[in-house]
Amino acid sequence: MAGEKITSRAADYSQWYLDIVNRAGxxxxxxxxxxxxxxxxxxxxxxRMQRALDRMFKDTGHVNxxxxxxxxxxxxxxxxxxxxxxxxxxAVVTHYRLKxxxxxxxxxxxxxxxxxxxIVRPTSETIxxxxxxxxIQSYRDLPLLVNQWANVVRWEMRTRLFLRTxxxxxxxxxxxxxxxxxxxxxxxxMLGVYRDFAENWMAMPVLCGPxxxxxxxxxxxxxxxxxxxxxxxxxxxxxxxxxxxxxxxKAFDVRFQNQQGQLEHAYATSWGVSTRLIGGLIMTHSDDQxxxxxxxxxxxxxVICPMGKEASEREASTRAxxxxxxxxxxxxxxxxxxxxPVAVRVDEDFHNSPGFRFNEWELxxxxxxxxxxxxxxxxNACVLARRDMPGKxxxxxxxxxxxxxxxxxxxxxxxxxxxxxxxxxxxxxxxxEVNSWDEFTKKLEEPGGFLMAHWDGTRExxxxxxxxxxxxxxxxxxxxxxxPGKCVLTGNPSARRVVFAKAY
RNA sequence: CGGGGUGUAGCUCAGCCUGGCUAGAGCGCCUGGUUUGGGACCAGGAAGUCGCAGGUUCGAAUCCUGUCACCCCGACCA
Numbered sequence: 001m002a003g004e005k006i007t008s009r010a011a012d013y014s015q016w017y018l019d020i021v022n023r024a025g026x027x028x029x030x031x032x033x034x035x036x037x038x039x040x041x042x043x044x045x046x047x048r049m050q051r052a053l054d055r056m057f058k059d060t061g062h063v064n065x066x067x068x069x070x071x072x073x074x075x076x077x078x079x080x081x082x083x084x085x086x087x088x089x090x091a092v093v094t095h096y097r098l099k100x101x102x103x104x105x106x107x108x109x110x111x112x113x114x115x116x117x118x119i120v121r122p123t124s125e126t127i128x129x130x131x132x133x134x135x136i137q138s139y140r141d142l143p144l145l146v147n148q149w150a151n152v153v154r155w156e157m158r159t160r161l162f163l164r165t166x167x168x169x170x171x172x173x174x175x176x177x178x179x180x181x182x183x184x185x186x187x188x189x190m191l192g193v194y195r196d197f198a199e200n201w202m203a204m205p206v207l208c209g210p211x212x213x214x215x216x217x218x219x220x221x222x223x224x225x226x227x228x229x230x231x232x233x234x235x236x237x238x239x240x241x242x243x244x245x246x247x248x249x250k251a252f253d254v255r256f257q258n259q260q261g262q263l264e265h266a267y268a269t270s271w272g273v274s275t276r277l278i279g280g281l282i283m284t285h286s287d288d289q290x291x292x293x294x295x296x297x298x299x300x301x302x303v304i305c306p307m308g309k310e311a312s313e314r315e316a317s318t319r320a321x322x323x324x325x326x327x328x329x330x331x332x333x334x335x336x337x338x339x340x341p342v343a344v345r346v347d348e349d350f351h352n353s354p355g356f357r358f359n360e361w362e363l364x365x366x367x368x369x370x371x372x373x374x375x376x377x378x379x380n381a382c383v384l385a386r387r388d389m390p391g392k393x394x395x396x397x398x399x400x401x402x403x404x405x406x407x408x409x410x411x412x413x414x415x416x417x418x419x420x421x422x423x424x425x426x427x428x429x430x431x432x433e434v435n436s437w438d439e440f441t442k443k444l445e446e447p448g449g450f451l452m453a454h455w456d457g458t459r460e461x462x463x464x465x466x467x468x469x470x471x472x473x474x475x476x477x478x479x480x481x482x483x484p485g486k487c488v489l490t491g492n493p494s495a496r497r498v499v500f501a502k503a504y
Numbered sequence: 505c506g507g508g509g510u511g512u513a514g515c516u517c518a519g520c521c522u523g524g525c526u527a528g529a530g531c532g533c534c535u536g537g538u539u540u541g542g543g544a545c546c547a548g549g550a551a552g553u554c555g556c557a558g559g560u561u562c563g564a565a566u567c568c569u570g571u572c573a574c575c576c577c578g579a580c581c582a
Binding site: 005026033056084086088089123154157158164211215216217218220223224237240242305307308309314350351352353354355356357358359360362371373374375376383390391392 | 516540541542543544573574579580581582
């Protein structure tokens with residue numbers, strides 16, 4: 001069996017990431033350039049993310065719908081910023097038919113050129129606002145709160161599994177409102193949902209706030225984001241919520257009659273998170289043993305490993321394991337588990353040694369492992385091992401089987417909280433204030449992390465810093481230091497500190 | 505698009521420089537047996553048009569030409 005260890009974080013962080021994705025069975029590169037295959041274990045994480053997020057969207061009044069994958073090329077051009085922002089990474093459909101050539105396969109039928117070429121959606125604002133035109137006539141049609149779960153394509157030059165792929169899965173909310181204030185409130189509200197999800201489900205602390213002008217979404221008035229720190233201290237944009245103003249309603253002429261009988265363009269928002277979150281989850285918690293999945297999103301939350309040398313021992317430990325699994329599954333459903341039964345798996349693979357099985361489940365990130373061997377059966381007990389403390393220190397021996405379900409649940413909750421606390425402590429320890437350019441460039445390299453620095457607020461300075469230091473403004477953090485100062489590069493007056501970091 | 509590199513078994517790769525007999529290893533897989541509380545072992549076995557197309561040669565994985573694909577660095581990237 002494969003006894004090889006994964007590359008350590010210290011030795012090669014990006015190889016470590018690839019090893020985790022590979023060995024935990026989360027995804028692999030497909031034969032299609034830039035496109036990944038999300039494998040069952042990885043997709044199961046996405047399904048849990050979807051389930052939790054979808055419930056949060058519904059709880060805030062949204063409904064799901066589905067819009068086309070293909071968008072007429074001309075639509076993209078209707079909103080100028082968007083055309084500029086996305087033109088370079090769109091896949092284009094030019095034909096609608098192939099010709100079979102006997103013995104030679106197929107070729108594009110030159111007769112079948114589309115009159116208007118279609119682009120594969122890189123995001124759906126244009127097709128959706130084109131549709132909203134027909135849906136919105138009166139202020140009574142507003143707000144319109146729609147979300148869609150979909151795939152999108154952005155033809156990236158360089159890809160990394162989950163973090164940046166040519167095709168990825170996401171959700172995109174697209175809302176229409178009667179007033180700017182309503183739309184801005186929605187933009188904020190959904191950022192709050194993302195923050196809640198990131199922190200309470202993924203156990204991933206995030207900074208929240210607007211993006212700089214240079215980093216905002218093409219077509220937005222402004223973009224709010226949640227920004228996380230990975231274990232290599234680089235930043236990951238984990239979710240964005242955009243206030244679009246009337247840019248799209250004007251581009252697609254979506255007007256409604258207000259209570260005074262006047263026609264007005266609607267106000268828009270859009271917001272999204274993607275399978276990139278899985279990359280964030282991996283890089284926030286995992287260790288050199290493999291994936292560490294936060295209990296609320298773990299596809300398998302508890303694995304029970306019966307063990308034994310003799311057939312009779314195996315039978316007895318398997319019986320005890322199955323019984324415990326049954327009792328765990330029958331526990332009352334809780335919000336903590338998204339009202340699902342606890343995901344328990346009994347590993348009856350006696351063909352492999354216990355050590356091998358333990359390592360495999362650790363690689364897969366299962367938060368709690370229950371071991372039941374002959375010694376445990378003899379005393380009606382079991383051993384509990386927690387994933388966030390691999391090895392002996394995370395083991396509790398001699399837990400009576402009767403008490404095990406309660407202990408397991410408590411342990412899952414404890415691990416969820418511990419992962420967040422650990423990630424937050426790490427992030428907080430790696431946020432540094434810097435006050436000069438010299439300090440900026442030095443601290444960016446060592447110790448690295450998020451740099452809170454003054455910036456004069458201009459696009460030119462932002463571009464210059466990114467060019468010189470390869471660090472970008474990640475966000476203008478809510479609740480950050482708002483005392484004025486002097487720009488770290490130009491010395492010009494600065495209204496407040498912003499977050500700089502190297503980013504994924 | 506520029507620079508560099510790689511295509512040999514499911515995976516990772518050796519062999520190529522200096523052409524030669526039946527193309528190899530490790531891992532994985534299959535069979536049988538011994539094992540099992542932190543990555544077990546033994547024996548046997550299946551598995552490759554050597555990326556593709558030409559060329560040179562008595563003979564090509566190996567040399568030459570062309571071609572395709574992929575990877576890395578750069579450019580690009582809400």
